Amino acid sequence: MNQPIAMRKWILGLLAVLLVGVTIVGFSQLGVNPTAGDLVPEKPFPYNTVDSSSCIACHTDETVIAASDWGKDKPVAVNTGG
Amino acid sequence: MFLVSEEFLATTHGKLGCISCHGGENTLDKAVAHTEMDPYPSDNFDVSCGNCHNDVTTTFGTSIHYTLGGISNGLLEFTDFTQLSDSEHHQDVFENDCYKCHATCGDCHVSRDKNYSNGLVSQHDFLATPSMEENCYACHNARNGGEFMGTVGFSSDVHYEKGLTCMDCHPTSNFHGTGEETYTMWDEELPSCLDCHEEQNPETAKDTMHKVHGDSLSCQVCHAQANNNCFECHLDEKADGSGLGSSSESKILFRVGYNPEISEERPYKYVVLRHIPSQETMLEVVGDDMMPNFDEKSNWKYSPTHNIQKSTFQNESCNACHDNTRIWLSEKDIRETDSEASRELIPALPPSLDH
Numbered sequence: 001m002n003q004p005i006a007m008r009k010w011i012l013g014l015l016a017v018l019l020v021g022v023t024i025v026g027f028s029q030l031g032v033n034p035t036a037g038d039l040v041p042e043k044p045f046p047y048n049t050v051d052s053s054s055c056i057a058c059h060t061d062e063t064v065i066a067a068s069d070w071g072k073d074k075p076v077a078v079n080t081g082g
Numbered sequence: 083m084f085l086v087s088e089e090f091l092a093t094t095h096g097k098l099g100c101i102s103c104h105g106g107e108n109t110l111d112k113a114v115a116h117t118e119m120d121p122y123p124s125d126n127f128d129v130s131c132g133n134c135h136n137d138v139t140t141t142f143g144t145s146i147h148y149t150l151g152g153i154s155n156g157l158l159e160f161t162d163f164t165q166l167s168d169s170e171h172h173q174d175v176f177e178n179d180c181y182k183c184h185a186t187c188g189d190c191h192v193s194r195d196k197n198y199s200n201g202l203v204s205q206h207d208f209l210a211t212p213s214m215e216e217n218c219y220a221c222h223n224a225r226n227g228g229e230f231m232g233t234v235g236f237s238s239d240v241h242y243e244k245g246l247t248c249m250d251c252h253p254t255s256n257f258h259g260t261g262e263e264t265y266t267m268w269d270e271e272l273p274s275c276l277d278c279h280e281e282q283n284p285e286t287a288k289d290t291m292h293k294v295h296g297d298s299l300s301c302q303v304c305h306a307q308a309n310n311n312c313f314e315c316h317l318d319e320k321a322d323g324s325g326l327g328s329s330s331e332s333k334i335l336f337r338v339g340y341n342p343e344i345s346e347e348r349p350y351k352y353v354v355l356r357h358i359p360s361q362e363t364m365l366e367v368v369g370d371d372m373m374p375n376f377d378e379k380s381n382w383k384y385s386p387t388h389n390i391q392k393s394t395f396q397n398e399s400c401n402a403c404h405d406n407t408r409i410w411l412s413e414k415d416i417r418e419t420d421s422e423a424s425r426e427l428i429p430a431l432p433p434s435l436d437h
Contacts, residue, residue: 045097047094047097047098047134048098048102049097049098049099049102050098050099050100050101050102050108051099051101051108052099052100052101052102052108053108054107054108054109054110054115055099055100055101055104055106055108055115056086056091056100057110058110058112058115059084059085059086059100060085060086060087060088060091062085065084065085068084070084
């Protein structure tokens with residue numbers, strides 16, 4: 001292979017890699033990739049919320065709930081007559 | 083039982099914060115935290131769920147799942163009042179016994195029914211489509227739900243075996259209401275077998291059995307199995323003093339009789355019947371002569387039994403039905419405690435084919 005042909009192939013390969021790279025970055029900037037930076041800001045939660053961090057602290061803790069007696073007097077799968 | 087998942091907290095409902103719906107206080111002191119806490123916020127669905135879902139809550143008050151109109155009107159028909167609230171006793175019975183089975187949003191979409199096993203179905207996840215096993219079955223276990231799933235009576239329903247659930251046949255209006263209160267479930271837009279099995283319409287069917295019998299039989303007469311019947315219902319004070327409770331003897335039977343509810347949608351002459359839990363003295367714990375019209379209403383009712391099979395013992399051959407006196411409601415089935423009107427459903431036997 002002579003030198004000018006090898007050089008041309010190398011340059012074409014480099015251009016192809018650059019083209020693919022620019023395309024990916026371009027699409028992600030347009031919002032195709034949802035994790036692509038600040039162009040798609042997270043929407044604020046549209047409803048009124050009430051801080052319930054203490055409720056969550058207990059009700060997501062399996063040991064706390066398992067220790068509770070609430071509702072344990074209720075039968076399981078009772079025939080309701082319905 | 084009331085464990086809440088991290089996944090739920092990331093959902094729209096979860097982000098609202100527990101107190102938004104349940105009330106209470108945001109403190110680690112358990113007693114204070116639960117002060118005025120409402121475990122069932124959807125009991126007041128207009129205020130709680132209705133904030134966002136008013137397209138549903140505006141009609142839900144008319145849903146038969148909420149009003150239990152079929153039960154209250156059934157009870158009313160045994161009396162000589164025009165409405166249950168005309169009688170303090172009857173209203174009391176309805177509210178303290180029957181009405182405990184009514185459903186609100188949370189009973190279907192979040193938790194199990196209070197009278198079943200209580201607790202959350204899936205760590206407080208809101209199920210857009212309720213779970214048949216955890217929600218529908220919670221209330222309908224002794225009859226149609228249990229029969230459909232095969233826990234009551236004989237085999238389960240062929241539709242259940244194929245993976246169908248209640249919601250595949252019943253339209254949402256059966257649960258959410260339409261805005262117009264119905265007298266009984268028969269006034270609802272109910273599913274019909276012909277919705278899917280159009281080719282079995284007796285007017286156009288090609289097979290002999292469907293053509294010959296036409297509209298004289300409901301589908302269940304040939305395709306349902308035995309159903310659960312309750313007799314001599316009795317109301318009493320619960321042992322724990324928590325109110326009234328009812329109990330009755332139950333029996334798996336298959337009885338066919340005259341259709342007590344002939345209508346345009348269900349014009350059949352013969353239908354499968356089911357004995358409802360009732361007797362004239364069932365409310366004697368509350369007062370005397372509580373059911374003056376008892377003898378005017380039948381204790382056997384039209385049954386859309388939900389345990390369908392293509393092949394049943396009664397459709398095995400012509401004689402398996404026509405000569406089978408055991409399946410037809412007869413004088414022997416009418417108990418001393420049954421109403422006189424029940425006798426009107428005893429059919430003349432179908433023509434014998436032995437000629």
